[in-house]
Amino acid sequence: MAKLRWLGHAAWHIEVDGKSVLIDPFITNNPAAPVKLDELGKVDFVIVTHEHFDHLGDAFEICKRNDALFVALYELKVRAEQDGVKRTMGANIGGTFTADGLRLTFVPAVHTGNPSGVVIHGSDATIYHAGDTALFGDMRLIGQLYRPDVALLPIGSLFTMGPQEAAVAASLVKPKVVIPMHYNTFDAIRQDPKQFERLVRAKAKGVKVVVLNPGESFEYARKGARKG
Numbered sequence: 387m388a389k390l391r392w393l394g395h396a397a398w399h400i401e402v403d404g405k406s407v408l409i410d411p412f413i414t415n416n417p418a419a420p421v422k423l424d425e426l427g428k429v430d431f432v433i434v435t436h437e438h439f440d441h442l443g444d445a446f447e448i449c450k451r452n453d454a455l456f457v458a459l460y461e462l463k464v465r466a467e468q469d470g471v472k473r474t475m476g477a478n479i480g481g482t483f484t485a486d487g488l489r490l491t492f493v494p495a496v497h498t499g500n501p502s503g504v505v506i507h508g509s510d511a512t513i514y515h516a517g518d519t520a521l522f523g524d525m526r527l528i529g530q531l532y533r534p535d536v537a538l539l540p541i542g543s544l545f546t547m548g549p550q551e552a553a554v555a556a557s558l559v560k561p562k563v564v565i566p567m568h569y570n571t572f573d574a575i576r577q578d579p580k581q582f583e584r585l586v587r588a589k590a591k592g593v594k595v596v597v598l599n600p601g602e603s604f605e606y607a608r609k610g611a612r613k614g
């Protein structure tokens with residue numbers, strides 16, 4: 387069973403294989419964040435897709451408080467070290483590797499600021515967090531190679547894919563479940579997730595859309611899924 391809790395924007399708290407993983411933990415100054423930093427509980431890993439403030443967020447602080455492992459592309463790992471984070475692992479876009487028992491792959495993203503997406507290969511669920519990205523054709527390869535069960539896709543437009551592009555992304559990745567993110571945090575990225583849901587239904591047959599509010603969780607195990 388993997389549990390994915392949306393913390394607003396691109397921030398996720400994921401429990402997978404007994405590990406507590408934060409991705410892009412933009413908590414402080416995130417108007418959509420349902421929690422404060424000291425309410426996160428135990429954190430084992432902090433994974434950051436790129437350096438933009440709305441993704442790097444509180445990553446260094448959370449790592450320091452929890453002695454958590456910071457995992458990101460190499461340049462960002464160096465920045466974490468310079469900031470005083472003790473446990474870091476630098477990787478790059480390419481193959482699958484293991485960090486403290488967690489299997490991960492960094493995948494391309496089309497964006498500025500040294501971007502990536504990340505795939506978490508859990509025993510119960512494979513999760514693809516697309517980071518900030520435009521639509522690109524090689525998302526099909528991410529789908530073919532890693533067969534994500536759950537894809538977390540940005541739909542805010544302006545800085546990332548909008549609902550139309552993200553619906554096509556869902557058709558390329560072909561996850562079991564897609565959850566929209568990176569919208570409604572600020573007025574500039576206001577979107578209707580129901581519109582995204584309609585577009586996915588039309589363009590990506592067989593892909594289920596789960597819409598969460600910040601603070602809500604989705605649980606997935608390969609046999610079935612439920613919103614909790």
Ligand code: NI
Nearest residue numbers: 436438497518
């Ligand atoms: Ni960005």
Ligand code: MN
Nearest residue numbers: 438440518545
């Ligand atoms: Mn962003």
